[in-house]
């Protein structure tokens with residue numbers, strides 16, 4: 001199986017998007033070849049940013065939506081047809097500026113969807129403005145004297161928003177990213193993967209990350225303790241952890257809404273399909 005398309009890839013040479021694209025491509029091709037998933041069940045959704053072109057480069061069903069609205073698309077696709085496998089791509093602007101509330105809500109609902117964050121800490125498509133994940137003091141076109149704001153920590157935010165799979169990779173380590181994406185595909189519930197993605201043109205962080213990242217799997221870290229994951233998510237400086245911070249299997253949003261499983265409710269919830277039929 002080859003999921004490449006004949007579209008010319010538009011990213012700058014050396015852009016971290018290539019690492020994310022190639023790592024996910026090889027994982028999906030393997031999953032399809034081994035019969036774990038069907039090609040026609042995958043639906044990709046991307047928002048706005050350089051990374052947003054990614055859906056053009058996979059020979060898969062896809063939807064290119066407006067800025068910040070990837071998570072509601074993923075949730076809607078899964079609710080409409082639970083056999084589909086929605087995989088979303090978001091940038092740091094998409095996820096934490098225009099789409100901040102959607103990112104939190106999709107996590108706390110535990111929708112059975114995947115969300116990959118291309119975190120380059122800069123708006124690359126619009127030629128280099130600061131974003132909510134840019135470091136304090138970061139000089140950009142819109143912050144010539146330095147960013148006065150504290151950056152958002154995506155891993156901490158997703159943990160406290162009750163995501164059930166939270167991981168971080170580095171686009172300069174494709175083999176490790178493949179491992180993380182494979183685990184992401186196995187997870188049943190909301191899976192969030194932050195990828196540290198250098199923008200070679202406006203925020204080239206390759207060397208910075210290369211010197212600092214380490215893998216949690218190579219320590220005695222177990223991704224099952226929420227408190228420990230929260231503590232680990234705050235580590236950022238001389239050393240930056242990558243790998244799976246936390247994973248836990250819980251009933252998904254679709255379990256509760258579509259099947260009406262009586263787990264948290266006193267009475268059965270109506271079948272969403274019946275509710276929709278009333279209006280069509």
Ligand code: SF4
Nearest residue numbers: 012015050124199200
């Ligand atoms: Fe990649 Fe930055 Fe070029 Fe956009 S501007 S394609 S993010 S290197």
